[in-house]
Structure formats: C-alpha cells, structure tokens
Amino acid sequence: MITVLKGGAFTTVQDLGRPGHQRDGVSVGGAVDGLAARVANLLVGNSEGAALLEMTLQGPELVFEEETLLAWCGGGFAARLGAEDLPKDRPVRVPAGGGVAFGAARSGARAWLAVAGGIDVPLVLGSRSTYRRAGFGGHEGRTLKAGDRLPCGAPSEWARPVLAALRNSPRTGTAWSVRPETLGKAAPEGTVRAMRGPEWEWFGAEAQRRFFETPFAVTKDADRMGLCLTGPALATAKPREMISDAVNTGVVQVPPSGQPVVLLTSRQTVGGYPRIAAVAAVDTPRLAQLRPGDALRFEEISLATAHELYIGRERDLNRVRAGLARLTG
Amino acid sequence: MRITTLGDTALRIELGDQIDEPTHRRVQAALRALEAARLPAVSELTPAYATVTLFYDPVGAVGAGAPAAGVAGWLEARVREVLANPPKSGTTKGRTVEIPVCYGGDFGPDLGVVAAQADLSPGEVVKRHSRAEYFVHLVGFAPGFAYLGGLPKELATPRRATPRTMVPAGSLGIGGAQTGIYPLVTPGGWNLIGRTPRRMFRPRENPPTLLSAGDRVKFRAITREEFAAMEEGK
Known part of the structure; x- marks a missing residue:
C-alpha cells in the first residue's frame, strides 16, 4: 500500500492505455511515454503494461507501507528516498515505511515511477489508466492528492531475489541501470x-x-x-x-x-x-x-x-x- | 479505394468522401469484414464518416511475416484481399433518440454567429435545427460524442478560428456542416448553440454511450426551467 503525502502538480495512475474503444470516442490514453513506462516496469520485474505513476513538472511525495522495489525513468526530477538520493533508471529497494519525495523537474516534464507488483486499481474498459477528462480509470478517475492510498500487487519471482540482494547491500539501488533514452537511434536534440x-x-x-x-x-x-x-x-x-x-x-x-x-x-x-x-x-x-x-x-x-x-x-x-x-x- | 498512412502505426482506408448514409454503410461493411478477418498485428479498427482506420504494431507485423522494409505495403495488401470479398452485410437498424436542448443564452453563446451566417433570426435557427432529423455517422472525438448528419444546409457555419480551451459538457455545437453534443468538458472549435441536461457518456453502463452509430436523433427545444428540472432529476 502506498500513502500519498503530496500529490504533486499532475500525478496519475497510467498503464499502456485502453485501445479498442476509440469507436465510442474513448481515448487510448496511457503513459505519454510508453517506452519509459515499459522500462520502469521491467526494472521492477513487472509486466510492461503494469499500472504505474506518471508525474508532471512537480512530483509526488509517497510513503510505502511494505518493503518493495521501485524504479523511475523519464525527466530530470529531484528525487529523495528518505535522506538519500533516489537513483534513476534502476531497481531501488524501499524499506517498510520508507518515504519517497519527488521535487520539481529540473529538465524535461514527466517521469514514471513503477512499483513491484504494479498499482492495483480496478480495470475500467480494459485498462487501469486514468482518463481524467472523462473522470474514470486509475485512482477515482483523477490526479492524486494528499491522503490517497494506492494498493499494490504482489512482487514477481524476478523482483524477490533482486530485493533480497539489495537488502544485504550498502546501496539503495543496483549499480547498473537501463536508460530508456539510450534505446534505439535518437533524433538530434530539439x-x-x-x-x-x-x-x-x-x-x-x-x-x-x-x-x-x-x-x-x-x-x-x-x-x-x-x-x-x-x-x-x-x-x-x-x-x-x-x-x-x-x-x-x-x-x-x-x-x-x-x-x-x-x-x-x-x-x-x-x-x-x-x-x-x-x-x-x-x-x-x-x-x-x-x-x-x-x-x-x-x-x-x-x-x-x-x-x-x-x-x-x-x-x-x-x-x-x-x-x-x-x-x- | 485509396489507402493512406496516418503516422507509422495506422492505415486509413478511404471508402468515400461524402457525409451520407451510403458511405456510412460502406464504412460499417468494411469494418465488419476487417473485424472478422482478424488481421495480425492490428490493435484496433476505428470507423469514421468515410474511412476505417486500422491501428497496427510494426513489430507484430514483421513477426507475422511482413518484410521490415515494407510493413505498410504488406498490411495494405492484406486489407485489399479482405475487402475484395467482403461478407454480405445487412443494414443495422438504429433507434430514434430524442434529446432535450435549451438553445441560446449562456448555453449557446454562438447562436448569434450561426444566425448571422445563415441570415436568419436566432429563433428561426432554433426552429430549423430542432425540426430536422439527424443520423449518427460515428461516435468519436471524446467519449460518447456523436457526429450527426442531417444539419439543414443553411445552418452550416465554419469552425472557430481558434478552438475554445474549455467547452462545457452537454454543449450542442455546429462545426462546418456537422452538428453534435460535447459529452464532457473538452477543448473544441465548434460554434455552441445550446446545451442538453442528458448525459452522453456513462463509463460504468453498458453500452457506455447514449448514442451509437446508425441511430437517428431529434432535438427538442426546452426552457431554462425544464433544463434545471431535468438536470436535478438525473
């Protein structure tokens, strides 16, 4: 379970969207950057389409009830795990009761935070994505705010040994990382x-x-x-x-x-x-x-x-x- | 039949260039044929007035046998095969749905623009708009937004040069030769002439949309008081 202390500027639960309902006028939606969402999910052992958090310009502050694995990808947000830096693009162990605080985006505009097991909100029309304009999906169809509680699924077979290894390590996150920006051939800047x-x-x-x-x-x-x-x-x-x-x-x-x-x-x-x-x-x-x-x-x-x-x-x-x-x- | 691309993950199949019922029937027939064919790598088929758009995954297409350098051509050939021998399609029998609308005032800030364009009084615009019978060509743009055909020609009014960033839910608008109701608060470029208290989209009901493609629609002019009463009663 995750408790939201601060919602941030525009934080929503997203997955890879709800294709198949465009004929009813229902937007596909999902993470604006599907690749970053997929990589963040892979880094915590989730299926690529698991629900995660998308933050915009100013990130949320969260408390994790149980020990878990998380990973975030995307823009250059200030991010802390307790008193330490929360490293990007890799699995990080959060202890039970651990607090994660995202600040403002120093570069870019959005980031995606995946939690082992995924955010366990109900499926609406086949997806867990928040469709804010229509007011459904995700967490109550809206952006997150202080006091919200988000249930998480169970960590996968992959996540458990990674978590165990980090528990016995002085590091909060793995030494290796995967940056979605490095996948494929990038266009010139801007x-x-x-x-x-x-x-x-x-x-x-x-x-x-x-x-x-x-x-x-x-x-x-x-x-x-x-x-x-x-x-x-x-x-x-x-x-x-x-x-x-x-x-x-x-x-x-x-x-x-x-x-x-x-x-x-x-x-x-x-x-x-x-x-x-x-x-x-x-x-x-x-x-x-x-x-x-x-x-x-x-x-x-x-x-x-x-x-x-x-x-x-x-x-x-x-x-x-x-x-x-x-x-x- | 022309097939064009819409970015690198969609093909548009053009089945006409008119807003009319024969085109609508061709679109529905092509949609049903393509659905039945279950082409590989296709994630979604979306009908519009005169097209069916096929959304696909290029990697899935290569996995299904498309050459990496010719994914779109390969898919296009599959589509042409399917549509060369479409299954016989009957006409779907639509319903007639009556929608109450309070025209003008704050609810229809552009009624005057439409009236000026048509060289009619606002009252005459309301009379002609609510006397006509409309046909639902498609549902799209926003959840439950029905694109209606049947707008009297003289009421056609070009879209606004700059779309409004916020159009209230239930607003009835005219955009070019098209008319319809905004189901949610969204940005939009149509001229607003009134508002309905009915809800066009309910995500937890089945079907989630009040109107479906093929339905016929009549608008009934109501007063502000009737609007308030119906809104409270919903």
Missing part, C-alpha cells in the same frame, strides 16, 4: 522525426517548407492531450472544410489559426483539422518531455525509415529484457 500527414498536399509550398525548416515553440497549452505550438503560420493553399476523421498519437493538426497542435496519448479519437504531419512513434518520448517555451523542430523521414527506427528500438528493448531475465534466471 528535433522529432515526422512523416507527411494525409492533408499534406492541402498546404501551400511555403507552409510545407516552413513546417520542416522552422523551429516551433511549445505554448502554455500543453497537456496529456497535446502540445499547442507557435511559430510561422501554416496556411492551407485555399480554405477547405475537412470531414472529421481518425487521428493518431503524434499527428500534427493545423487549425485555421495556422498554429499546429501535436497530439499526445490522451488525444481525442477523431479530429476535424487538416493533418499536415505525424511524428514517428519512436519520438513520442521526446514530445512527452517538452514543456511550455521549449523549441521543437520537425525533421522529415519516410515511413520505411520510421518503421526501421521503431523495429530497431524494439530490438534494443528485447536485449534489455533478455539481460534482465538472465540476472535472476
């Missing part, structure tokens, strides 16, 4: 790779050129649904009304204001604005770390390159999985 969207041809040559050449800035309208950007106005060649159609995570829509919006995991299921581009799935983790004022540039890649990057990253993750399995196997 850049995300993207493909042309279904309505690319609607935009004039000038808008098309600007989109892939000019940096945009993230505005204050940035949340789990999407990032509103500001930069050169992107005009369609002639005004056209679009028939609302499906969208995807990473899709870049351009409303008539000409200022693009990049959709994240809590995106709507259908949208009515022209889709100039779509960010490659491997670069959603980078989108997840952007905060208001940050610069962002789009680099054009082909669909085949996007798939190659994705398959390469998953291959790297497979190696991590195999390495972790060998640890206790």
Whole structure:
C-alpha cells in the first residue's frame, strides 16, 4: 500500500492505455511515454503494461507501507528516498515505511515511477489508466492528492531475489541501470522525426517548407492531450472544410489559426483539422518531455525509415529484457 | 479505394468522401469484414464518416511475416484481399433518440454567429435545427460524442478560428456542416448553440454511450426551467 503525502502538480495512475474503444470516442490514453513506462516496469520485474505513476513538472511525495522495489525513468526530477538520493533508471529497494519525495523537474516534464507488483486499481474498459477528462480509470478517475492510498500487487519471482540482494547491500539501488533514452537511434536534440500527414498536399509550398525548416515553440497549452505550438503560420493553399476523421498519437493538426497542435496519448479519437504531419512513434518520448517555451523542430523521414527506427528500438528493448531475465534466471 | 498512412502505426482506408448514409454503410461493411478477418498485428479498427482506420504494431507485423522494409505495403495488401470479398452485410437498424436542448443564452453563446451566417433570426435557427432529423455517422472525438448528419444546409457555419480551451459538457455545437453534443468538458472549435441536461457518456453502463452509430436523433427545444428540472432529476 502506498500513502500519498503530496500529490504533486499532475500525478496519475497510467498503464499502456485502453485501445479498442476509440469507436465510442474513448481515448487510448496511457503513459505519454510508453517506452519509459515499459522500462520502469521491467526494472521492477513487472509486466510492461503494469499500472504505474506518471508525474508532471512537480512530483509526488509517497510513503510505502511494505518493503518493495521501485524504479523511475523519464525527466530530470529531484528525487529523495528518505535522506538519500533516489537513483534513476534502476531497481531501488524501499524499506517498510520508507518515504519517497519527488521535487520539481529540473529538465524535461514527466517521469514514471513503477512499483513491484504494479498499482492495483480496478480495470475500467480494459485498462487501469486514468482518463481524467472523462473522470474514470486509475485512482477515482483523477490526479492524486494528499491522503490517497494506492494498493499494490504482489512482487514477481524476478523482483524477490533482486530485493533480497539489495537488502544485504550498502546501496539503495543496483549499480547498473537501463536508460530508456539510450534505446534505439535518437533524433538530434530539439528535433522529432515526422512523416507527411494525409492533408499534406492541402498546404501551400511555403507552409510545407516552413513546417520542416522552422523551429516551433511549445505554448502554455500543453497537456496529456497535446502540445499547442507557435511559430510561422501554416496556411492551407485555399480554405477547405475537412470531414472529421481518425487521428493518431503524434499527428500534427493545423487549425485555421495556422498554429499546429501535436497530439499526445490522451488525444481525442477523431479530429476535424487538416493533418499536415505525424511524428514517428519512436519520438513520442521526446514530445512527452517538452514543456511550455521549449523549441521543437520537425525533421522529415519516410515511413520505411520510421518503421526501421521503431523495429530497431524494439530490438534494443528485447536485449534489455533478455539481460534482465538472465540476472535472476 | 485509396489507402493512406496516418503516422507509422495506422492505415486509413478511404471508402468515400461524402457525409451520407451510403458511405456510412460502406464504412460499417468494411469494418465488419476487417473485424472478422482478424488481421495480425492490428490493435484496433476505428470507423469514421468515410474511412476505417486500422491501428497496427510494426513489430507484430514483421513477426507475422511482413518484410521490415515494407510493413505498410504488406498490411495494405492484406486489407485489399479482405475487402475484395467482403461478407454480405445487412443494414443495422438504429433507434430514434430524442434529446432535450435549451438553445441560446449562456448555453449557446454562438447562436448569434450561426444566425448571422445563415441570415436568419436566432429563433428561426432554433426552429430549423430542432425540426430536422439527424443520423449518427460515428461516435468519436471524446467519449460518447456523436457526429450527426442531417444539419439543414443553411445552418452550416465554419469552425472557430481558434478552438475554445474549455467547452462545457452537454454543449450542442455546429462545426462546418456537422452538428453534435460535447459529452464532457473538452477543448473544441465548434460554434455552441445550446446545451442538453442528458448525459452522453456513462463509463460504468453498458453500452457506455447514449448514442451509437446508425441511430437517428431529434432535438427538442426546452426552457431554462425544464433544463434545471431535468438536470436535478438525473
């Protein structure tokens, strides 16, 4: 059981989302950076889709009733375990009654904290993800606040020996770590790779050129649904009304204001604005770390390159999985 | 039939370019055929007005035999195979659902915009909007949000240049030739003309949505007092 002392700015229970209900208008949701969530879960011996905590800009303060294993990945948050630093990207042992305090994000915007056994909240429409806009899923369909208590599942066969080894060690966490950022081939700093969207041809040559050449800035309208950007106005060649159609995570829509919006995991299921581009799935983790004022540039890649990057990253993750399995196997 | 990509994890299958019932029936038929085919690596099929979008996992597709350098082409060929011989599909019989709406005032701050656009009085807009019968083409955008066809042509009004960051739940809007109710507080770019006290989405009920694709809808104009009474009674 975890007791929440402080909820932080926007902390929610997430997993890898609830695909299959978009036809009822239900967002897929789940951790904004699915890769970081999967790695954090692997580091505590959970299945990759176990429920964990997602924090944004200011993290939570928590007390763990039982001794357990935890791991966190993502942005550069200040993090303490009692009086000590809480090391990132590795399994860490928390003693019974141990307090974990996350502070502000010094870099990036979000982090994911996994606990051995996972956060045991009820499944709603097949997922434990918090769908805050709709008010269901996760812990009571909302962000965490002081006094909340979160039940945890039982640690796995993998977690127990790792926990036992740390109990007999002077270290709080393992000497080795797995950084999700190192998996796959990263885009240059401040850049995300993207493909042309279904309505690319609607935009004039000038808008098309600007989109892939000019940096945009993230505005204050940035949340789990999407990032509103500001930069050169992107005009369609002639005004056209679009028939609302499906969208995807990473899709870049351009409303008539000409200022693009990049959709994240809590995106709507259908949208009515022209889709100039779509960010490659491997670069959603980078989108997840952007905060208001940050610069962002789009680099054009082909669909085949996007798939190659994705398959390469998953291959790297497979190696991590195999390495972790060998640890206790 | 055109198939395009929507990022690196989805394919869009275009079954028309109109908002009409024949297109709706083609979309539903393609959806049923693709569901029955259970293609590998497909995580979800989402119907819209004129498309079915197929969400997939590229790694799963390679695992199922797709060449790593041609995942989308491989999937597209599977989709074309399935749709070349779709199973016969009957028409699904929808219900007719009446939805009470309090038009104008604070509930419909853009009623005047729609009226000006149509060169009609606000009262005439309400009369024409509530006299028409609408068809649910799809549910999407937000949980329980039904996209309705059947808006009288003269009431069509372009979306707002900048979407509102917060639209109240139950708001009835017009976006281009489309009309519908926002089930939750969400951002949105449609012109708001009224509000309903009914709840469009209830996650713990089965089905969770008040409206489903294929239903017919009538709006009934109610007063502010009726709205308050119905809201209390829910």
